[in-house]
Amino acid sequence: MKVIAMIPARYGASRFPGKLLKDLAGKPVIVRTYEAVKATKLFDEVYVVTDSDVIEKEVSAAGGKVFRSLKEHETGSDRIAEAAENLDVDIVVNVQGDEPFTRMEPLRDLIDVFKADPKKQIDLASLVHPMNTWDEIENPNNVKVVMDSSNCVMYFSRSPIPYPQNKEINSTYYKHIGIYAFRKSALTAFTQMPMQQNEATEKLEGIRFLEYGKKIKMVETPFKVIGIDTEEDLVTANKLWK
Incomplete structure (x- = not known):
């Protein structure tokens, strides 16, 4: 099974x-993220998929592989689907570029999930984390998931x-x-x-x-997950890195 990260x-x-x-x-944040994903040693290849000259330049200078998007895309899934279209792979894992603290374990x-699915019944796999406060639960920026008894998704929503x-x-x-981790066919x-x-x-594209x-x-x-969405997040990230 050939597995790549994008x-x-x-x-x-x-x-x-x-x-x-x-x-x-x-x-740069994107280089830190690329290096973190590469350091997991889980993937046959790791690619950064971008529409930006300057991002391509920074990643290439750090020794990273870059795929340039040739089309405009509405979603991240569309963007990596274009990149994976002509690659001989089985599983494509989508890691967000603003998550430099990416860990190996998740x-x-x-x-x-895919190794344990020889009949290829699972199309995608993704992650959840329990929420502990009503502020978290009622925040529309936190996407909620309802799952069945097999931990397969029934629905996503911004509402509780x-x-x-x-x-x-x-x-x-x-x-x-x-x-997300995708079978290439689903992507x-x-x-x-x-x-x-x-x-x-x-x-929500998962829907x-x-x-x-x-x-x-x-x-x-x-x-x-520790992502960088604001200037304040970047300040926090630099403190954590030290």
Whole structure:
């Protein structure tokens, strides 16, 4: 089974433009992320997928492999699907470019989902982390996941799901961590599936896979993802790095 990692890297982030080129302990954020993924030694190849000359230059200078997007894309899945189209691979793991603290363990757990699926019934795998406060649960920036008894996704939402009719009941709410592992066939199919109402309403591309009958397996992880979305996050990241 050939497994690769792809790191989509757009220059123009709406909340923090150019964040992937900001300095993190002497190197650009995107280079730190590339090196962290490479250091896991889980992948046959690691690629940064970008539409930016300057991101390509920085990653190439650090010895990284870069795929230049030739098209405009609405989602990260579309972007890496273009890059993976002509590659002879089985599994593609999508790691966000603003996550320089990426660890080996959760990525290994995602890959293990496919190793344990000889009948190839699972199309995608991703991660969840339990939430502990109502502030977290009710925050629309935290994507919630409802799973069945096999830990396969029933639905994603920005709203609290299941609906807390009685907050005294000790229910566990799960936050989706947006690291996906795809069978290449599912990733390729994504680009051929038009967006439907629920995805457009929630602005969550994972819903598209569900609407077209793809099976997504979730793995619970104790590790919290540390991403860089704001200037404050970058300051915190530099302190953590030290």
